[in-house]
Every structure is written in structure tokens, then in C-alpha cells.
Amino acid sequence: MTGRAKAITGGAVKGKATLPKLPTNAVKSQPEDYAFIENALGRLLLFGKLDSQVQRKIVSEMYERTVPAGDILIKEGDTGLAACELYVVKSGKFEVLQKRQGQNVRVNIKERGDCFGEISLMYDSPRTATVAATMDAVVWALDRQVFRFFVRELQETQVSQVELFLNSVPILANLSREERIRLVDAFEENTYQAGQKVIVEGDKGDLFYIVKEGEAIVYQNTPGGQRKVNHLFKADFFGERALLKDEPRMATVEAYTKLVCLTLKRETFQEILGPLEQLMAREKSNQVVAQKMAKLQPRGSHVHRPPAEVLIKRNKKGRNGNTIEVVRARGHLDEVLELRKGGTKLEGMDPGASGKEANTLVLTEGTVLGGGAFSRVSIVTEESTGRTYALKRMRKSAVVQCPEHVFCEQAITKNVAHPFCIRQYASFQDKYHLYFLFDLMPGGDLMDVLVAEAKVIKRRVPQGTWRIGCLAPKVKMLQGMSEDLARFYIGSIVLALEYLHNNNIVYRDLKPENVFIDASGYVKLGDFGFAKVLENGNRTYTFCGTPGYVAPENVLAHGYNYSVDWWGLGVLMYVLLTGRQPFSTPKTDDPMVVMRRIVDENYQIKYPPYLSPAAKDLISRLLERKPAKRMGMLNARAMDIKNHKWFENLAWEELEARRMAAPRKPKEADSAKRVKEMIENEKKTAGKTPKETPEELQECEMVFADF
Template identity: 30%
Template sequence: MGTLRDLQFALQLKIEELRQRDTLIDELELELDTKDELIRRLQEELDRYRATFSLPGTSTGSIAEEDEKLKRKTIISEPATLDPVTLATVSHKSFEKTTESQRLIRAAFQKSDLLKHLDDREIKAILPCMYPAAINQGCYVFQEETNGTQAYVVEEGRLDVKKDGVKLHTVLPEEVFGELALLYNCTHNYSVSAQMDSKVWVIDRKSYQATLMQNGLNSLSRSVELLGSVSFLQTLPEDVIIKVSDLMEEMHFSEGEHIIQQGTKGDTFYIITKGLVKVTERKESHKEEEVVSTLSEGEWFGESALWSDGEMTTNVIVEEDVTCLTIDRETFKDVAGELVLDEEQETQQFTFDSDPAPSLGLNDFQVIRTLAMGEFGHVDLVRMSENLKGCFAMRVLKKQLILGSGQREHVQRERDILIEAHCPFIVRLYRTFQNVDSLYMLTEACLGGDLITLLKEKGTLDESSARFYTACVVEALTFLHCQCVVYRDVKPENVVLDEHGYAKLIGSGCLKKIGVGKKTWTFCGTPGYLAPEIILNPGYGVSVDMWSLGVFVFELLSGRLPFCGFEPMMILTETIRGIDHLEFPKTISKSASSLVKRLCKNNPAERLGTQRNGAKDIHEHKWFEGFDWEGLCRRTLIPPPVPKVNPPLDSLSSCHYPEETGEFYTSWDDF
């Protein structure tokens, strides 16, 4: 007995020793995470100092600030359209290639972080548009600081990649370079020249984007047509059909393979897009299976699995290699039936002041001071000459800068959408003016600053503050999405605080009305906040805003972006890899991590806020547990500390806008 007691005592000692070791390991892991975060921050500081030494005479602060602003700059590519001229031009492009050239191009695409995501159908459509070009020894393909519109695949020769005259890399046959230019009008930060006489295959941005857009529209049309032919789906509205189409996955089955086996439980619905299957049934009175029917392209099976988890009553066996579109029961239930938007948001009535200056001209406003500078002009704080109390913001946009950057259509869309956007979580646009040189937008003045400034001051926001500001953005996006408008540029820079501490989305050239269930293709937004589908170009809808919302929450709580890098392509590549491969910092709680991951699903149709219950799914997420959404909408909820706003009249100037040229405008016909 004594021996048994000794063993039990020794066992207890070992258990206690292991427990202490586990505790120590947990403590060391926490310490390691803290040091990793410290190393990351120190590395960022080191990079900033290195940048300072590489540019003598420039202050550290200004370089770091300008570099950060450049990384976070909104990119708006030219609108992606399939006008008859573009379509005809792309359709008639066909440059012959040998089988070996086609193989080489495909192999090069697989080495590119961007192009390796193209499917076979997309590659087949792009190949005919690629044309050959010869690069003589010593000649440049493109030079540093020039704008790019093309990507290149090397077939023969060798090319040098240089930055500031220093060789970085040699591009060899079966490699691709310059692919960032396929997305937007980027500026090359390196030069490429030929070591020897070389041959490349070239694809330009317009052909690339038009081809993918046409391919996406054709694919969507085929899927919607197939789904529309299914009898029990014909009562669903078009936007729900499109949503189901987005969720369906393509699967391939080989001859002789059992897709469904009698007696097993199934949860998947199948539509045949290619091939042939036979349906067989084994009855109790027969030993052999009896062929019930054969099904081919456009026909379907497994529909009963969408409604119940009962046993399958037949076998489905592949006769000829088959390709099917599939969707499982739970996924289908998430979107089946008409999409239910947040009823409370839809029915809630907001009251607004009417246009404060219905009969005043541009010259009736007195400039108090300039609030901010922007890409196309500046923002002034103004007041009406006859009313010394009320202040407004006046955005002054230079027409020449807008036209020179090709942003006329985007600015016009912004104006048309905002003038109708009567939402307390969106900065109100009251009216617009123009003169010979400029456009003017009279908006409400939100003088509490923007969230990016607040975030820089604090480093990170506490959960309570982040939750409040995120909820304000959710309400703004819900309002826009109810109007079938996509925002496309959610980030702290575009969220401002009013004098009461409530957050509002500002206007953006990325705003676009796309219609219920429709898609758009323009590359638009800020790297690091862009959803993968904007980068990969299969077409996208309002669900891109949910992805950006997830990134927004991550940054507020951690002080950094989840997807980052020194070069734009690195940021885009990390974005395509997705959120699941990242380790979240300890400053983000489990419930907040869950929200971010559900908002940043790679499949747009699976994101929180895009499914049948709309924004209600976000409202009911654990991170928002106990949050007073009604109080937020009624503005009775106490916000985080109210920002200190300096009296606007302290620095009053006597400046007025030009009297003789100011006039109200409602269209761009004369611009």
C-alpha cells in the first residue's frame, strides 16, 4: 500500500509540475507576442529613418508622412465599360501563337501572384489579345517614374530590372513583369531594359479588363439562365438568383463515379453544365439497379437535399465526364427567398434641415478659413453673410485637375448620389455651384476631425470607441446599400466626427449606383482595404464594402492594416491570400476577430451583412452584444469623448467667392 501511495504522490507532483510548465509556456508565448509586436514597430521606425538618410535635407516626419499618405491614397481607375468600340476592338484582336508560346504564357501566368488566379476560361479569352514585340539589346521596355498600361511575358532573351540605376533582378523567359499596370494607371518604380535582343508577349490594360468583364458577364448570364430554368427557383427575384449563382461552386466528376448513392444522406444540389449522368434505383424486389433516367447539360438533381436531410432515393452515376454547379443546403438557406434588408433601417424616417441657402448665390458665402487640401482642390469653412451663426464646408474642386485625371464621371456620380443621401451618418451635401474654373459643393461642416488623425494620436482605439464608430459606418453603408449604392472606400480617413462626437462617412469619388444584384468592374479604392474581387476583376457588388469594414475594425483595434507591404503588389498579393492566414494581435479580442473574419470572407456572398438578414446579422454579432442600435439612430447614445472644436469665427477672413461667375448647376452638360 505504501508503494501505491508513493506512486500517487509522485504522479500528483508530476501533474503539478506540468501545470506550472504550461503556465510558464503561456506566459512566454504572451511575452514573445509582445516582443514580436515591438520588433515590428521598431522595424517600421527603422524604415522611416532609412528613408530619411536616402533623401538628405528632408525631415523624417515629412518623409514618413508623405510615404504613408501615398500608400493610403485612393486609386480610381478609368471606368470599366464594354462600349461597342472597345468590344469590337477586343473581339477582333487575334494574334497567332504556337502551342509552345501558349504553354509558355500559361506557365508565366502561374508564376505571377496576380495572374495565377485566372481560370482556364479567362486565360483562353486573354491569349488571343496578346501581341508580340521585339526589344533590342540596350533598349528600355519602360523606365522608372513612367505610367504603365501593359504587362509583358518574356519568350526569348533576358531583361534587367533596375531602380535608381541599381540592378535588382533579371527577368528570364517564362516570366511576367509589369502586371500591376493591368489594374490601374500605376507609376513604375523601376526600369526594365534588354540585356540582349529579346521577344515578349504584351497585353494592355484596356484589352485585359474588357476581356475579363466580357467573360464575367457571359459566365454570370450562363449561370443565371441555368438557375432560371430550374422550376422551383423561378419564383425567386433576380438579385437572389444572382446571389445563388455567386455561391455555386463548379465541380468535376469522372466517368463511372457515383455523385449520389442511394441510402446515403445528401445536402447538395447539382446543375449539369457539361456531360451526362444516369439515375438508377435499386428496389427491394430487384437485385440489380434499374436505370430511371439520364440527365445532360441544363438538367439538375439532388434538389430534395435542399429542404431536408433525408436519405437519397436514387443513385446518380457519371456516364460521360461531368461538370456541375453545386450548392449545399446551409448556404442555399442563407440566401433563399427574397433578401430581407434591415427593416428597421428601411422604415426609419430621418428628419433633416432643408437647404439652408435655397436662394443664395456662391458670392453670398463668406470664407472663414481653409480646412483641408485635397487632390482636386481644397475645403473651406464658410458662413452665409446674412447668418453669422451657421457654418458650412465648401469643397472647391478645380475643373482642369478633374478632367486631366479622367475623373469627371466619378465626381458627377458622387454629386448625384450625395444630393439624395439624407442619412445622419453621411455628410450632407446641400447644393452645388460652379464657375469657369471650379466646382463647389456646399456640405455640412464636421469639425471634430477624422478618425485617421484620432488613430494616429492614440495608436489604437479601445473596444468601446471602435464599436461606436464602426456602428456609425454600418448604418451609413446600410443606407447606401438600400439605395443600391456601393461606397468602395471605407477607411478612417473618410470618417469624420461632428461636434457631438458622432461619425459620418464623407463623399467619395468611389461612390456608384449599380442596381439590385448587379456588378461593376472598375478598379477603385485604397490598397490594403480593397476586397480580393476588385483586384482579381471577376466583377463585384456592394459586398466589397463589408470586406473594407472588416479591415476598418482591424485597424481601429490594432493601429495597423492586416494586409501590408512595401510595394503595392505586395499589399494586393497579401489581400488575395485572405484573412485566414493572418495571426491577429492580442489587442483584438476573440469576438472582434470573429467579426473581422466573417466580414472578410473570400467568397463575397458569404460575408456578414450580405446574406438574407442583411445588416441584422452584424447587429446581432457577439461583438455588438448589448449595443444600443436604436439609441445610435436616435442620437441618444453617448458617444466616446466629444472632440474639442475651436470656435470657427476665431480666424475669420473677409474673402468671398467670385461674384460674377457663381451660378447653380444641376448637370455637367456645359462642363
């Protein structure tokens, strides 16, 4: 059974990315070393797939670090700045040590040309081993932000270049920018040698071509023989009529030099945007603009909002027994009043009353649902209405380095309004913490349901000499929840993602642990810490998500949009039905091995024999490695998924209206064990909260002043 997965992020980048500065007095790698370093890095997943010019730019920004004999370069468990670099050994020797049963054991030796720390180029992952110099040594260091700067620069340039090419094609003039961006990922790159014919006059074709590199000659047949009619260079295009209909080619195109073309099939174009004839006939008018997806706007500004006081009452154990501790926090009037909409009026006071009492929110804290050293989630009761909520508390100092995620979660969860998305009712802060007040979801999450429903079964599997299934021996295998139960949950998530995408929001961290169960058995998508608003067809480049669930375009830092959520849905569906992740065979604890499988088109996902053909087909279409061809990203968007055979008898309108009876009601046993574990964890970490310096507290106050 797959365990609980931890989300990670490579760090957010605000606006236009800039090249990070190297450490003071850093000695950059020398030109004579470039080829050697490139060869060493070429074996890595992330580096090996890059354009040679980008590889050279990255290598030129690496710098030397001297490591005297006996010094530790990497310490097992380190995070943050100590875990943001990859190293290539220039000289000397290192031993790699791992702690096993309390003892450091040598597991490897690193010498000239060896590299280590690849996963640090993706995200802040704790170092998995200690690396120490056994003799005086020198390494070349590559910083994560430097690497991702150049990869992002490459992808943005390529996207802009193809978009510019498409702008010059007359028959595509009616496409919006968002539609052109959707086409960018659909192009395939083909190479032709000098003298090779690309298309032949009279032949039928369905490909449209854009010249990326090289030159080509265009010929036409005449009564006097073949005549040259054009010479094509970079950014020129041909064969565009093939996007309209199947008709004979009107000329022959032959490569004059080595020719690299971007090609697009008519079938692919229609899958993504629909028939071109309809798009050409469409007027560029206000009607077209009105069809664009609505954008969520914050309901109110942080500026000039009347302040409000929040009192949090909680039990505190002391030497003389339990006492009531009152924590004072500050919020805003609109958020305090939001809680009272539709609730019980305060005694003798209208929800809109003036005065200090109207500006005060009193919460009584109860059971802790989860937590650790820097955060916790607990049940609270709002005194004026008696309504219960979930209170999420985060230590400011733990999130001050990535405030973008916090503010995105605040804005998005405050404005979402869908039955299958968790809603935020208030946000406030005290000296040390940030708080969110959310819907209370007492039924645990989908991982709790999976643990309760999964079982080991025996199935006859033909193998080896056993060709006939009924004679084959029975094999034990893990089975997740039933397809009927999974269909209810997956269908609900499809509706939630459709709503988010229609409002320009990409979720980015879909997994069982982030899908919560309410008291009636319905699900709500929660934990919007990685969610982000995308506008005008833009992409985002931040690596975030959970290893095993991240999409190929996320792993390779190619820039992505809503496509990653549909990939995540495919992984989630596989996990719910099988109890394991699709890229976990053969079993490995190394996240880089999983990442390689995710991007490797030759890696075949293994489906257990009990899965229905329809389930396998839907999963495979969602786990399409090319985002433009992934189900959910084609012309009909989420409707393609809704109309899939696996959902054949699902009443979508009844489900969204919550008129469909939940097939499984939450049981106390589902989450009781995990809650107990979390409470124990809370006790263990209760005395380990950080002691911030005055300077750190001042920084937190400045960063979160508008929270």
C-alpha cells in the same frame, strides 16, 4: 501604425464593355507563342486563376513591341497610358533600375520569359522602377483594358449561365432575379470521375446539384434490380428537394463521363435567403415588388434649371500685402436655394425671391483643410446665413478622364439623407474647377483619432518553451483604440452602410481617412467618389478602392456588389483596434504581395492577444473570402452584424437618433498636425497647377457641361 492610404481605380466602364483596339500596325502574338506566354503569365496572381480558354483569348490579343538597346520601356513614376500595360520578354535583356538617394541602382535583370508590370492590370499605379533594354529586345504587351474585358466577359457569362440554370428549377420559380443573383456566388464546384457515385438512393443529403459539364446516369432500385431512369446533360439539375428538407434520396446518380457540378447546401441557401418553404409560399405580387429596396432618384434634372452665380472670396497674397480675390462660378438655382432652407433669411428678401440677388451665392473662403496640385478642401462661410461648410475643389483637367466618379458623387451626396453620411448642399464650376459644398467636419477623421489613441503596450505572450502565460516574457506590441470607442464608430458605420445598401448604393472605399468626425464627436461617411448605384441585383467590375482594404472579388475582377463594403468594414475594424492592416504581416511595401494575401485562403490573419474573442469572431466573419457567406450578405443582411455578440449592449436606435453621447469629443490636436502638413503641401504645389491647352479646356467644358 498604418499610414494614410491612397484610393485607386482601374477606370470605369460605361454600359456594355467592348474590346479595346490595339495600336495601329500592332503585330499580335503568334499561335506558336501562345503556350510560352501562358506559361510565363501563369505564375501571376490574376492570370493563373483564369479559365484556360480565357487565358488563350487574352494572350491572342497581346502584341509585340520592339525596344532598341538603350531605350527605356518603363520610367519610374510614370502614370496614365505609360502605366497601363504588362510585359513579357520575348527576346533580349532588360535592366531594372530604382532611384535610391538620387542615384539609379540596378535591382534586377529581366530576360526571355520574365514578366513585369502585373499591378498595371488592376489600376493606374505609378511605375515603381525604370526598365531599360541593355540590348535589342522585343516584348509582348498586354493592355489593362484588354485583360479586364475578357475577365469581365467570363464572369458575366458564368453569372448569366448559372442564373439561366436556376430559372429552370421549378421549386425556385418564386425567387426574384435579385435573389437568384445572390445565390450565384454561393455555389461550389465539384468534380467527379466517370463511374463515381454522386448521390446514393436512400442516403440523406443536403446538396442541390446543377450539371456544368459532362454527363450522368440516374438509377432507381426496383424489385427487378437497378433500372436506368434518366440521363443528365449540361444544365440539368438534381437533388433539389434537399433544399427543402432532410429526406432520403429517391435515386442514385453516377457520373457517366467526367462530371463537373455546381453544388449548393441547404444550410447555405437558408443563410442567404431564408427557408425555401417560406419563399415558395410567397406570392409573386405587388407586395413582393414593394419589398424591394428603394432607389435614390435625383431631386431635379440638370435640364432647364435656372442658372445661378456663385462668388467665392478668398485672400490672395501679393507684393503689396493681402488682397481679396473673387472667383466667379456658375451653379443652379435649386442648389443655391438649398443652402437657405432652414437658415437665416437674406435681409429684406425671401429665400424664394426673384431677381439676380436671389440667384447669387456668396462664399468666403477661410482655412485650407487639405489639398495638393489638383484639389483642395477649405472652410467657407455662406454670407446670407453665416453658416460654415467644407468646399471641395477639383481641377477639371485632373478628373476629365474619369467623369463617371464625379457625376456619381454629385448625384449620390446630393440625395443621401442619413445622420452618418456627409451631405452635399451645392455643386458648381468655373473655367478650371469643379466645386462641392459639404458638411463641415472639424474633428478630422478616424485616422486622426487612431493616431491619438494608439499606444505601445507590453503583454505576456506564450512562445517557444514558455508554455505558461504568467511566466512568459512581456512583448511590446501596438494597440489601437479601445474596443468601446471602436464599437461606437463601427456601429455608426454599420448604420450608414445599411442605409446606403437599402438605397442600392455600394460605397467601395471604406477606410479611416474617409470617416470624418463632426464637432460633437459623431462620425459621417464621406468622400463618395467611388460610390455607385447598383440596380436589379447587378454587379460592377471596376477595380477601385485602397490596397489593403479591397475585397478578394474586387482583386480578381469577378464582379461584385455590396459585399465589398462589409469586407472593408472588417479591415477597418481590425485597423482601429490594432493600428495596422490585417494583411500587412510580414511587412511589405509591395501592393501585389498584399493582394495575394487577400485572395489566398491559406493566409491566416494574426490577431493580437489583447483582442476580445467577440471582436476576433466579428472580424473573421466580415473577412470571409466567399462573398455569399460573408456577414452582412446573409439573409438578415446588416441585422446579422447588429445582433453579433460584440455589439451586445449597443442601443442601436439611440445611436442612430444621435441620443447616445459620443464617447470621445474631438480635440484640436487630433488633426492640427495633419492640417499643418497639408497647408505646407498646398504652398509647395501652389505654383505647379497645370496649364491646359485651349483644346483641353474645350474638352473639359463639354464633359462637365451638365455638372
